[in-house]
Amino acid sequence: MVKVVVVGGGWSGCAAALSARQAGAEVVLLERTDMLLGAGLVGGIMLNNGRLTAALETIALGGAAIFGALETIYRHRHVDFPGHKHASLYDVNKVEPLIRHLLNQQGVIIRFHSRMAGIKQAKDQIVAVILENGETIGADIFIDATGTSGPPGNCWRYGQGCALCVQRCPAFGPRTSLVKLAGSREYALLKEDGTYGAMSGSCKLVPESLSSQIQEELKRKGVLVIPLPPELVRPQKLKLKVCQQYARADFATNIVLLDTGSVKLMAPFFPLDALRRVPGFEQARFADPLAGGQGNSMRLLAMAYRDSSLKVPEIANLLVAGEKQGPAVGHTEAMVTGFLAGHNAVRYGLGIKPLILPPTLASGALIAAISNDLDHNQPGSRSYTFSGAGFFQTMIEKNLYSIDQQEIGERVAAADLTDIYARPLC
Amino acid sequence: MDMEKPPRWSIRCVDAGSEYCPCHLAESGNCIACSLLSGAEFCHCSWSGSCIYLNYYFSQGVIAERSEEIVAFEKNEIAPGLIEIYINLGLRWLQCLSQIGAFLFIRPKEAPNYAAVPVSVANVNGSRIRLVVQSTGPKTRLLSKAKGKIAIRGPYYSSLSDSYAIKRTRNSKILLVAGGVGQSALVLAAKALLRQENQLWACLAPGSAGLIYVSQDLEALGVTVEKVPSMRPYGITMIKDWLVQLQPSLIIVAGPEGLQTAVQEMIDNLDNKGYQTKFVRTQNAVMCCGDGLCGSCLSNEFGQERIPLCKAQYCL
Structure with missing residues (x-):
């Protein structure tokens, strides 16, 4: 059996853990705080604009579990607000126990208060992660879903200081990056005015x-x-x-x-x-954040170079998900990349060709757009989301935007990918 | 075999988050904990206390200096070239100097600042601090001749390599090994470990100091003490037996590098070792300023980067 360690229990880490589990792996999810979901604890916006397309795609791909669970805690369905249509708002006070239960039910081993401090490496492979207490956790494949926000030093240098946000770095310790520990490069979003992060x-x-x-x-x-x-x-x-x-x-x-x-x-x-x-x-x-009158957390400061299967090129057994894989912002974007990273982790573990989502799917197009920026030496020059800014416009232009479940199901079927995330690989 | 190299990620600063943080290393861009205060563009520290960069930002360049005091002292020669010094200090000093790994710089009052010698606190009883100094070079010889008063500077905390491991070990079996003046560092560590409901065994040899001078203090605390005339061959055999029988979760080796290496090798070579042993050692580097500035204790054990051992705490 393939063993996968997912570092970081935000939306992408949860999706990756679930996906790797569905593909048949033994999965350990490491979370440095005492709650899953990270920024997902304060978000709540789903299915707005092109995110509905991406969600329906992921459901057709076999990633229905999370979207299905969220159906039970939406406070409002199909609401519109400026620039956004058909949004659903989940209850941020109910979401964490719901997802925790889902992951437990699926057999994901969740380790809270488990902050990664170091790694053991051999050649181009990660052998194990070492927790702050010295405990060593080995695996075949690792997924870095540690995000890009904080630590407080970044919020101070690039933002307006630590605003005491839900990440709670001062209490649980700052984010550590598996990509960075493995000696691989990271990049940051570079804004128009020449400043970093967002x-x-x-x-x-x-x-x-x-x-x-x-x-x-x-x-x-x-x-x-x-x-x-x-x-x-x-x-x-x-x-x-x-x-x-x-x-x-x-x-x-x-x-x-x-x-x-x-x-x-x-x-x-x-x-x-x-x-x-x-x-x-x-x-x-x-x-x-508690100091929301003053500032908020700074993000997109530690993204990884990865290929379209979400693997880090220099490291044989490291994949990335969520904002770690690139400037794709939002819960849905985290879930989409999480599902792919989790699934591909098992493929790499088994030595099977990784899955690359085709550009006929919005999810594939978004991942490809970030790959394109990396290939053309423009990492971090813009950020992406299914729900607005430039990429939603691209989705509309390329006829990728759809809210028709049947149509999206057919697109996924045409790519021969129906339920691919739901089928065990081992 | 060389000592195993501590991984860079495990390095913590002994002063991080304390009243002596940020220090002059933050000011100069050489902080060993904060990536931003050591020239990196982004924060990727592993320190989980209050943000050092933030503290530096708020300190507005004010660096807290260590305290200095001129104090009367009592001195006894307990073995040839080995002197025991007692000083009486106030509550604030006592609180600080009771911590694991505490040490002071001391010099004769009349001697210049750079004559100060780092000395581990061998014990604290009431307001009385015990220090033991072996005359080995010019600074320690000046000290052994000191009359009247001495100047103390401190507190410093890094006489042991990993005080965090000591603070975190509870309800466990622990082995203390010492030879020479390194034994001074054991008593404060033993007190902390016993408060954490551990059981302690100690194997002590006089080493170059020529005298075992902490055995009474350790026994009084409840440590099982075995004294050997020399580590090789007696002590080493005993330690090997204890390793097998006790399966200690922590070993503190207070002594010269040869002893540290021998014990670490022994742990590594144990057959079928189904348990993890944390290894803590005395920091034997020459220290002059204690604040990472003078460069005398810089170590290249951590890879490319040279780290001042007066600040560093790390896993082995």
Whole structure:
């Protein structure tokens, strides 16, 4: 049996673990904190714009488990907000136990409080990861799903300081990168203004700190768009955002709130005294990051060079998923790359040809677009998402965008990939 | 065989996150813990305490210096060339100097700063600190002739290679091995380990110091002590037997490099060893400033990068 160690329990790590398990591997998932999902604990937006296409593709490929589980905790279905259609919002307070249960049920061995500190290497192979407590965990194949946000040093140098976000580096220790430990190169997103990285694009407000009218309306509609007084409009803040699909003028002139069980404020941060000048927000306070009035976590600072199967070229048994595999931003993007990395980990373990998703699928096109940037020596020159910015436009132009389950099923079948993630390889 | 090289990832700074962090190494761009404060473009540290880069940013360039004090002392020659020094200190000093791996720089009051010698705290009883110095060179000879008062500078904490391993070991069997003045470092470590409900065995030889001077203190704490006239051949045989019988989860070797290597080899060569043993050693490098600046304790054991052992803690 192939043994796979997945480092990092965010959305991509969970998807990779599940996928490797479905393909027949023994899977150990290492998470440095006490909860799975990382940024997924504060996100919640699914199925908006091209993400619906990508989700339906992944379901047709055999990755239905996560999407199916999320169906049980959506607070709002098919909501529209500026620039985004048919979004579903999962309950961020219910998602972690749900996914933890799913992974346990599927036989993934989850190790919490297990921060990787070092590795054992032989030639071009990783032999084992070493945890902070000295414990050594060996495997045939490793997946780096450690993400690209933090550690606090990066948030200080490239952002506006540690904002005490859900990553909780000061408590559980900073992110460590398997790619970096293995001696492979990393790159960062380089913004137009010459600065590195991008700031997480939204924060959470404590619901009870807002007026009862806002609370009620938001609960009913799922989305609220509240015009900002002109003196509080700061369009330059949009450039900071990691989520360029939300970097639209409407997001600078309005407060956009989403109901994800918490109140999701679609801004990377918002000075508290300014926020409190908006009617209904007089008593507002931040739930995440705790210093959401000041800043947010910095991301896309440690991406790996990888091929289209998501393997790191220099290392024989290392794959990457989520933001580690490149500037693809969002839960769905993390799941899509996670499923592929998990599946390919088992293929590499068995010596079978890896799966490359074809460009006839949105998922394949997104992975190929990042590969193209790497091949043309433009790593980190832009970020990608199924839900907006340039790539969603590309999806529309290439007729990849679809919300028709049957049509997408046929595309996957045409590529002869129906249920490929669901079939055990060993 | 050379000592096994500690992996670079395991290096921690003994002062990281403490009141002596950030230090002058952060200021100069040579911090051993923070990648950003050692010239890297991105943060990829392995330190899980409060961010050193952040602390440096907030410190506005203010570096906390170690304390210095002139104190009266009591001195006894306990063996030829071996002197025992007692000093009485206040609460703050005592708290610091009771920590695992604590040491001080001491010099005769009249001698220049650069005459200061690093000396492990051999024990703390009430307000009384015991230090033992072997006269081997000009600085220690000046000290053995000192009259009146001495100057102390500290506290420093890196006399042992991995105080984290010592702090983390609980309910286990532990082996202490010492020869020469290295034995000084054992008593504070033993106190911490016994508080953590461990069982301790010690094999002690006089070595170049010519005297075993910590056995009474260790026995009083509850350590099973065996004294041998010399490590080779008596001690080494006993240690080998203990390794097999006790299967200790931690071994502290306080002594010269030859002894450290011999014990480490012995652990590595045990047949069918089905248990893990952590290995902690005394840091025997020459130390002059204690803050990583003077370069006397720089080690190239960690690969390309030279690391000051006065700051480093690492797994072996």
